[in-house]
Amino acid sequence: MLGISAIAYSSVALMYAAFFAYPVSPAVPQSTFDFVIEDKEYSKFPSIHETIYTNGRALLVIATVRTVSAPSSAYSMIFDRVEGYAEEFVAENYGVEVDLREEESSASYPFSGHSAVRSVFGVYKEVAFGIEPFVTFKEVKLAEVGGLAWFCDVDFESVVLFYVTPVYFADDESLEALSDDLGSMVGEVQCH
Amino acid sequence: MNPAIILLAAASIPMAAVSLYRYLEYRRPSSAAGVVGAGWSAAGVFLVSAGMPGLLLLPCLLAILLLGSMADLRHDRSRIVIVRTAVIVVLLVAVSAGLVVL
Structure with missing residues (x-):
């Protein structure tokens, strides 16, 4: 009996492993855009696919992850860490001190036929205005970082999406x- | 149908087979509950894929196993059955409380 149980437990473990390793069907925007696309397999186990759309000024990253059904709080935990991580990333890579602040959040945001977790962060920086000795410092909103995450029940995949808007300039219509x-x-991003 | 979903549902089959073998051998209610629980797990994967909230899957499975274990207790009050029932109760309470908190 012990041998049969061991075989059964091993089979279950193998099937779970095969499930998590099975390649995901990447979530994509439904229209064609002029952004450069970088498409890559981020991880084989669990299967994670990453698609990056960028034109150097705006950025959209979509990660499709093989998961079982997860509560919305699991997705919220990802966004809870964004502030510190993004501030550190910008400081280390660009030498700029910015302040990320969560401005909107929702645990059940209707999106693409699913209930998504959504967070929107403002990127702020203190900017000096005027000439010495009349310099004043003002906090300026540079950009917006948004995150959306949801479970694609049809494929047992989670989609985590991040976007960064271009830097805001009041009079630049192209931006x-x-x-x-x-x-x-x-x-327009949807499960595959 | 996505093959990944079929793989996940099929993961219940070995446990269903073991439980069925145990039930045919020893006729214990907990083994019958094991077969029903494995069936629920497999069906639950397809139900979640069709839109059922996935969070219902585990509490229902634990409730099925608890019923089987409690039925065992009526005939067999050995320490192992008492401990198994207690563990399932603790897990069910923890999972249910977790769902409320989450």
């Missing part, structure tokens, strides 16, 4: 248009 394009792109 505003780019920001709108990015918004449409994010809005």
Whole structure:
């Protein structure tokens, strides 16, 4: 009996391993955009696919991960860590001190036919205005970082999406248009 | 149908086979519950894929196993059956409380 049980438990473990290793069907925006696409398999176990859309000024990263059904709090935990991670990343890679602040969050945001977890962060930096000795410092919102995550029940995959808007400039219409394009792109992301 | 889903559902088959073998051999209610539980796990994967909240899967499975273990207790009050029942109760309470908190 012990031998049969051991075989049964081993078979179960193997099947779970095969499930997590089975390649995901990447979530993608439904329209064609002029952004450069970087498509790569981030991990084989569990299967994670990463797609990056960027034109150097705006960024959209979509990660499709093989998972079982997860509570929304599991996705919220990812976004809870974004602030510290992003601030550190920008400081280390660009030598710029920025402050990320969560401005909106929802644990059940209707998105693409699913209930998604959504967080929106503002990227702020203190900027000096004026000439010495009349310099004043003002906090300026540089960009917006957004995150959406949901479980694609049809394929047993989780989709985690991050976008970074282009740097805001009040009078630059092309950047505003780019920001709108990015918004449409994010809005049209669906499970495969 | 996505093959990954079929793999996940099929993971219940070996446990269903072992439970069925035990039931035919010893006729214990807990073994019958094991077969039903494995069936629920396999069906649950397809139900979640069709839109059922995945969070219902584990508490229902534990409830099925608890019923089987409690039925065992009526005939067999050995320490192993008492401990097994207690462990399932603790797991069921913890999972249910976790679902409320989450």
